[in-house]
Amino acid sequence: MTGAWTWLTTGANWSGSSGVPARLLEHLWYTFLALAIALVIALPIGAAIGHTGRLTGLVSGLANALRALPTLGLLILLALWGLGTFKGDIALLGPAIAVLAILAIPPILSNTYAGIAAVDPATRDAAEGMGMTGREVLTKVELPVALPLIMSGIRSAFLQVVATATIAAVVSLGGFGRYVIDGNSQQNYAMMVAGAILVAVLAIVGDRILALIGHFVISPGLTGRKVRARATTSDLVVAIEQEGGSAVLEPANRAGGDR
Amino acid sequence: MNWNWLNRNTDQILSWLLAHLWLAALPTLLGLLLALPLGALAFRYRWSYATLITLAGLLYTIPSLALFVVLPGILGTRILNPLNVVVALTLYTVALLVRVVADALDSVPPLVRQSATAMGYRPIRSLITVQLPLAIPVIGAGLRVAAVSNVSLVSVAALLGVPQLGQLFLVGFQLNFYTPIVAGIVLCLLVAAVFDTIILVAVRIATPWTRAVSHR
Numbered sequence: 001m002t003g004a005w006t007w008l009t010t011g012a013n014w015s016g017s018s019g020v021p022a023r024l025l026e027h028l029w030y031t032f033l034a035l036a037i038a039l040v041i042a043l044p045i046g047a048a049i050g051h052t053g054r055l056t057g058l059v060s061g062l063a064n065a066l067r068a069l070p071t072l073g074l075l076i077l078l079a080l081w082g083l084g085t086f087k088g089d090i091a092l093l094g095p096a097i098a099v100l101a102i103l104a105i106p107p108i109l110s111n112t113y114a115g116i117a118a119v120d121p122a123t124r125d126a127a128e129g130m131g132m133t134g135r136e137v138l139t140k141v142e143l144p145v146a147l148p149l150i151m152s153g154i155r156s157a158f159l160q161v162v163a164t165a166t167i168a169a170v171v172s173l174g175g176f177g178r179y180v181i182d183g184n185s186q187q188n189y190a191m192m193v194a195g196a197i198l199v200a201v202l203a204i205v206g207d208r209i210l211a212l213i214g215h216f217v218i219s220p221g222l223t224g225r226k227v228r229a230r231a232t233t234s235d236l237v238v239a240i241e242q243e244g245g246s247a248v249l250e251p252a253n254r255a256g257g258d259r
Numbered sequence: 260m261n262w263n264w265l266n267r268n269t270d271q272i273l274s275w276l277l278a279h280l281w282l283a284a285l286p287t288l289l290g291l292l293l294a295l296p297l298g299a300l301a302f303r304y305r306w307s308y309a310t311l312i313t314l315a316g317l318l319y320t321i322p323s324l325a326l327f328v329v330l331p332g333i334l335g336t337r338i339l340n341p342l343n344v345v346v347a348l349t350l351y352t353v354a355l356l357v358r359v360v361a362d363a364l365d366s367v368p369p370l371v372r373q374s375a376t377a378m379g380y381r382p383i384r385s386l387i388t389v390q391l392p393l394a395i396p397v398i399g400a401g402l403r404v405a406a407v408s409n410v411s412l413v414s415v416a417a418l419l420g421v422p423q424l425g426q427l428f429l430v431g432f433q434l435n436f437y438t439p440i441v442a443g444i445v446l447c448l449l450v451a452a453v454f455d456t457i458i459l460v461a462v463r464i465a466t467p468w469t470r471a472v473s474h475r
Contacts, residue, residue, distance in 0.1 A: 196328035
């Protein structure tokens with residue numbers, strides 16, 4: 001532990017292409033790429049499923065199956081395939097980013113559709129009664145109301161991606177995982193712990209920042225000044241099956257808790 | 260798939276499978292045992308709810324590989340010791356389930372609680388014999404999520420050399436060979452499915468009343 005502190009406070013470890021700032025940028029870059037790809041895919045599909053109410057069984061089944069899929073196995077499988085198929089940087093980076101994006105899709109997708117499906121039918125009726133078209137109901141009413149759940153989906157996707165990007169160092173990707181993997185092969189425990197601490201700090205700080213962003217983008221009418229109805233037992237079972245780990249993170253956003 | 264390779268390495272794969280089974284099952288059980296009293300505490304006292312949920316959220320935020328690496332320094336174990344994996348996954352399971360247990364107990368209708376009180380049940384007895392059984396379906400749903408993610412997380416510990424199914428992925432990577440990787444993924448999915456089914460069946464057996472009356 002003290003070794004890790006010495007490592008972290010040694011100036012030489014903070015400069016150059018394997019220094020902390022460079023590794024942080026790599027880690028952030030992978031995370032940003034994967035989240036952006038996942039958002040582009042998961043948001044529209046989740047919105048369409050929530051709006052139309054079709055294919056909901058398929059989505060929650062898929063999300064559960066993906067939770068069981070070992071990330072390390074998936075990563076190495078795609079990395080081997082990438083190495084055999086492509087040449088140059090893309091051979092490693094492409095498959096790794098693809099795996100990260102695949103892991104980020106289920107939480108965003110299932111929270112988007114669960115959030116939209118949980119919109120009070122009376123609210124939807126009111127919007128239609130005011131003459132809104134289907135598209136307007138979705139963008140002006142359903143998506144803003146579902147935003148707390150969508151944000152908590154994005155937060156669990158972020159955590160998943162940061163954690164898995166660390167593991168991606170095993171297929172020679174950069175990022176903080178390099179310190180853990182290289183430290184392990186060089187029997188340098190101080191460097192491993194330093195890397196682990198850096199990743200944990202990145203995950204916690206990033207999660208806090210996303211929570212703060214959620215604070216600003218979510219309509220103040222939704223942030224829970226009003227009295228919440230008690231969630232019933234069956235509401236909770238459905239919420240846990242749909243949201244999985246993200247049900248832990250956000251106390252105020254449990255589906256079915258507010259109606 | 261190269262079946263010859265699988266045949267030649269059956270013994271090794273079986274021992275990894277066995278290690279994987281207990282490395283994933285033990286933390287799930289320990290986590291549940293710890294989460295029940297903690298969740299009841301969080302449910303009973305509001306002040307502890309906020310503290311426990313915040314702590315759980317923070318713990319859940321730490322990536323698994325980071326926890327596997329840091330724990331030996333805290334526990335004084337060697338990095339290869341499987342105990343690190345058990346402790347780390349137990350912590351994750353507790354973090355996930357404390358909230359679930361507290362909310363599940365809270366979801367029991369107040370009328371039921373009042374009926375128990377009216378029949379002379381003291382708070383502890385009411386909690387254990389009335390509220391806890393009614394909370395089983397929710398706790399079961401949370402436990403399924405925890406068990407299935409534990410199966411996947413165990414394989415990450417292969418990066419540090421802890422022997423279990425995750426080793427198949429590294430072997431495949433080193434040999435540039437798909438068979439062990441695919442076998443590892445399939446076995447992990449199978450283990451997860453088995454755990455999931457066991458919990459589903461256990462919840463069904465423990466809650467006979469849910470089938471005695473029609474839904475709602």
